[in-house]
Amino acid sequence: MRILFISMVPFEDNSSATIQNKGIVEGLYKCENEVDIMTLMPMNNSLGYDDSMDNVKSFVNNVYYIEVDRKYAVLRTKKEKLNNEELHIKNTEYRTNIINRIYSKIRVIIKNLYKNIAIFDAQKVNVKGVSKLNIDYSKYDIIISASDPKSSHLIAERIYKKNKNCNARWIQYWGDPMLNDITRESNWRDRLVKYNENKLINEANKVVYASPLTLKIQKETYPRHTCKMDYTSQAYTNINSMYRSKEKNSNILVGYFGAYNSKIRNIKPLYNVAKEEGFMLNICGASDITLKCTKNIYVTGMISYRKAVEMEEKTDILVCICNRRGTQIPGKVYYCASYKKPIVVILDGEYEEELGDYLNSFKRFILCKNQEQSIRDAIERAKKQLDKGEYYISEQLTPEYVARKILKNI
Known part of the structure; x- marks a missing residue:
């Protein structure tokens, strides 16, 4: 067709x-x-x-x-990406040109007005x-x-x-x-x-x-x-990663790659568990909150798709966090399914039981609640899966299906 x-x-x-x-x-x-x-x-x-x-x-x-x-150009939500020279010029113009300041304020007003009535x-x-x-x-x-x-x-x-x-x-x-x-x-x-x-x-x-x-x-x-x-x-995305065996007693690397606006997803329990347990954790994604880097936790904003894939390839356990409310499932849950590594899905919201039943049907994900002890248990189960290296991929997750x-x- x-x-x-x-x-x-x-x-x-x-x-x-x-x-x-x-x-x-x-x-x-x-x-x-x-x-x-x-x-x-x-x-x-x-x-x-x-x-x-x-x-x-x-x-x-x-x-x-x-x-x-x-x-x-006035209504768009994403800012422009500038190199250092352009940024310096733009900042200089902004400080010295009253017209730019007025335009910027008007633009914000128009954007907010559109957002509230559209x-x-x-x-x-x-x-x-x-x-x-x-x-x-x-x-x-x-x-x-x-x-x-x-x-x-x-x-x-x-x-x-x-x-x-x-x-x-x-x-x-x-x-x-x-x-x-x-x-x-x-x-x-x-x-x-x-x-x-x-x-x-x-x-x-x-x-x-x-x-x-x-x-x-x-x-x-x-x-x-x-x-x-x-x-x-x-x-799932077409990723053919090789199985990476893990030496016994070596420190694992856990990764969360995706947005975590605090109104949508609660990342704090995962962050707290990593601080207490000491496993390495990479957090990469846009957010409205600031998490501090520690000796075992690396936090950064949005990164390129290529960079994200590179970091995911080097990660031992991938983590996805469901939304605080609603019926939608973050796409990241599916995109990662072809990786030959454990995927921990942290359930949340008023439909967490129903979401859990649905995701369990794929026989692919390690599920837990968005509570610190439940996350600890899920990470331990993921470690055991790492030792076995067995990962089932449902036909329902293929692009053709x-x-x-x-x-x-x-």
């Missing part, structure tokens, strides 16, 4: 959404489909720009880029740019739009609205839902958010979520559309 895969996130962006999308595209290709991709034009001055992420083009025929709207993410301003692309949409059998961000689905919606010759079936893949997204604060916009989400779901031929628990809640929220809803796990599940009954 001819498939157009749409995401507002460029494949050069260092984010979990990019890794999610890579797994889907790889699976579509390996299932013998012809795939084109459409994304926003990558911005190499963005803090998240990482050209080591973009190895997906070997799986696709054509790449289409949507131009970045000038208004998005229904969709700031990427929505880029959607109309798809109309500038000269594409024959009649050649496609299927169009897949993937979020986050949610505005990715608005691109597909505009394509269908403006191109009456487009008869492709529309599949929406939701990494996170809209109304039930744990990162969204409930407020006066709830009805509008629900209206817009329902409108998008209504227009799709099929809607796929990333976990069975999210599927259950979405079916309860939108009962009229249950027949078109399904779920699939995310795919994920792609087949997305395309099923379409």
Whole structure:
């Protein structure tokens, strides 16, 4: 089949959404489909720009880029990435140029205002740019739009609205839902958010979520559309790491690689256990809190995808932390599954029992609660697994299985 895969996130962006999308595209290709991709034009001055992420083009025929709207420069959340010389010049200009100061304050006000009144993410301003692309949409059998961000689905919606010759079936893949997204604060916009989400779901031929628990809640929220809803796990990344045997009594290296905003994930119990037990721990990821480095704990911010893979390869035990609330499972849990090493998943939130039952079905992860003693016990179990070197990988985590599940009954 001819498939157009749409995401507002460029494949050069260092984010979990990019890794999610890579797994889907790889699976579509390996299932013998012809795939084109459409994304926003990558911005190499963005803090998240990482050209080591973009190895997906070997799986696709054509790449289409949507131009970045000038208004998005004001609304975008990520800061620019500057070298030292540019940073010095920018700081000098800022100190001496009153216009820059005024502009900066106005920009913050506009961003906060948009954040507090908008229904969709700031990427929505880029959607109309798809109309500038000269594409024959009649050649496609299927169009897949993937979020986050949610505005990715608005691109597909505009394509269908403006191109009456487009008869492709529309599949929406939701990494996170809209109304039930744990990162969204409930407020006066709830009805509008629900209206817009329902409108998008209504227009799709099929809607796929990333976990069975999210599927259950979405079916309860939108009962009229249950027949078109399904779920699939995310795919592991194509990593073929060799098994690394560990000498007896040698100190293990544990690694946490991912964001840990304190409102979303609680990393403190893991940090405290490492301090007390003395095992080596690397923590790499963006956060709103500051953790101190110690003699056995190394803490740094977001690193490149290439650097993260290098550090993960050298790690003995990988740790993933589930969200404080909600039904979504961090993509990192799945991405790491092909590593030949133990993976400890720290459960949390009001659905930790249900999440535990689901993750146990893969027979791949060592599960524990987000409590210090439970984490200690899990690390000990991981050490024993290190000695055996036996790691089962479920077929359900392969890119091909994920792609087949997305395309099923379409």
